[in-house]
Amino acid sequence: MSAAEHRPFDHRTLLVVSTNYAPEMTGIGPYATQLAEHWAASGARTQVLTGMPHYPAWRVDERYRGAWRRRETREGVSVYRRRHYVPSRQSALRRAAFEVSVLAHGLLAPPPGRPDAVVSQMPSLAGGVMAARIARRHRVPHIPVVQDLMGAAAAQSGIRGGGRAAAVAAAAERYALRGAALVGVIHESFVPGVTALGVDPRRIRLVPNWTHVAPPSAERAATRSRLGWREDTPVLLHSGNMGLKQGLDVLVEVARLAPDVRVVLMGDGNQREALRELAGSLPNIDFVPPAGTADFTDVLAAADVLAVTQRASVLDMSVPSKLTSYFVSGRPVVASVAGEGGTAEEVRRSGAGVLVAPEDPAALLRAVRALAADPAAADALGAHGPRYVARHLGREAGLARYDDLLTEALGEARPDAPGGAPRDAQGRPRR
Known part of the structure; x- marks a missing residue:
């Protein structure tokens, strides 16, 4: 009832x-x-x-x-x-x-x-x-x-x-x-x-x-084409607040280390301009406004890998709300977070992602490249997200x-x- x-x-x-x-x-x-x-x-x-x-x-x-x-x-x-x-x-x-x-x-x-x-x-x-x-x-x-x-x-x-x-x-x-x-x-x-x-x-x-968002509904290839993302270029996407605790400079460093990977920071926050300044003229990093409600999860689903990052010092004070949306999208998550915190536990519990050491761009990049090199394994990992949502969220x-x-x-x-x-x-x- x-x-x-x-x-x-x-x-x-x-x-x-x-x-x-x-x-x-x-x-x-x-x-x-x-x-x-x-x-x-x-x-x-x-x-x-x-x-x-x-x-x-x-x-x-x-x-x-x-x-x-x-x-x-x-x-x-x-x-x-x-x-x-x-x-x-x-x-x-x-x-x-x-x-x-x-x-x-x-x-x-x-x-x-x-x-x-x-x-x-x-x-x-x-x-x-x-x-x-x-x-x-x-x-x-x-x-x-x-x-x-x-x-x-x-x-x-x-x-x-x-x-x-x-x-x-x-x-x-x-x-x-x-x-x-x-x-x-x-x-x-x-x-x-x-x-x-x-x-x-x-x-x-x-x-x-x-989860407060609807599942993706658009064709993935069509969304990538609309966004200008090439099929042969892995896209690493972070969505949400750009604040201090997120430690998003690690994603800027990933872009610096990997010209073959497109890094997309979608959202807003008080660190956005500082991150833009840090990125300088890097051609493979995009700062885009938040997607609208109608196509938000379509954009998430069009990425190859979704990133959640936190400073190494963040342990027991926050579990990002973005995870519920990430899981709905069906894409694999790479979590650059402290292994003993609540965020890491939620990623483990979902089975929809992998954990890497926080503030370590090389480790994050290795995980992204491993998933990009094996699309079937990436799809299988990401598929755990919607199932976890259906059972628990x-x-x-x-x-x-x-x-x-x-x-x-x-x-x-x-x-x-x-x-x-x-x-x-x-x-x-x-x-």
């Missing part, structure tokens, strides 16, 4: 706090959007407190420039946008100014009314703190979902001044998480970090991200886990639970 049919949250008022939301198409924005729209379809009066669209370009969308506050209705969801500072370049000080501006304006002008529960998406410190304060003010459950650990990110990502910021970020995370009714994490590798912030492990629930199953999380926090029984008993976020009846 679908959520819309039994409307489990009818007459409930739910507040989702997420710095990112539609029309942003990458990062956590699509997850916050689909979650809020799902709950609106489930009968809830759903509100979203968010910022002005700015990610991954770290520039405010031109349709929102100059706006101080804005209220929109999108697919039955009341969206309250608040203006905030958007740094074009990243440093610990600029990131702090961003977070403070989000927090101050959000607390100054929260959505009207009293919610029954507050759910926050937390790579944003401000979003987590703001949601915790709103929930405490109204004495309702707060349910933060950890997509990134910002304290660890400050220490591991290489951002200027990050070491000094890590303790402050961890303190904000501790404030947001310790008083929560339940805490969701998108990957089990986050559990030790969340526990270290003072959260009882019994209150942690696993709520993995789902479906949208319906992902949203159902959030329904369970919310139901448990509200102390209610879901209509489809055995005997009417409430269930935890893994679908098990609560004892």
Whole structure:
């Protein structure tokens, strides 16, 4: 029975706090959007407190420039946008100014009314703190979902001044998480970090991200021709945010080492211009804007190899959301990441890629050439991705886990639970 049919949250008022939301198409924005729209379809009066669209370009969308506050209705969801500072370049000080501006304006002008529960998406410190304060003010459950650990990110990502910021970020995370009714994490590798912030492990629930894009539909050869990619030239594609933690200079070095390989960086981010400068006049590297929703996975599927990269220091603070889209495309993934981190574990679990040492362009290039030299093996490896998505990353199953999380926090029984008993976020009846 679908959520819309039994409307489990009818007459409930739910507040989702997420710095990112539609029309942003990458990062956590699509997850916050689909979650809020799902709950609106489930009968809830759903509100979203968010910022002005700015990610991954770290520039405010031109349709929102100059706006101080804005209220929109999108697919039955009341969206309250608040203006905030958007740094074009990243440093610990600029990131702090961003977070403070989000927090101050959000607390100054929260959505009207009293919610029954507050759910926050937390790579944003401000979003987590703001949601915790709103929930405490109204004495309702707060349910933060950890997509990134910002304290660890400050220490591991290489951002200027990050070491000094890590303790402050961890303190904000501790404030947001310790008083929560339940805490969701998108990957089990986050559990030790969340526990270290003072959260009882019994209150942690696993709520993995789902794939939010459609499978490819166009002919691969036709897409390559449209993009100007020659059939006899291997294409290594990275899609998504171009930030510090990605360590994308390794792909620039691959292009420098291998004139016979075309490296494509598709997306935007605060390191884009620095990467362009590093690439100089290399003829075999392209910087292209994000593909539109209609042909995004067609572009991914047209590449020979998809790259996910992280700095060697990134271990337990992030699992890239791009992986769910990569797996849908059916192309093999080469992950230049620390072997003990959550990203590496997800690639291993999917069976759809290979791991190489981080920040090692020669190792990455060897893996790309091996896959390009054996197209049948590359196709077979990539084919594991859609199967993994079908088994574990479906949208319906992902949203159902959030329904369970919310139901448990509200102390209610879901209509489809055995005997009417409430269930935890893994679908098990609560004892």
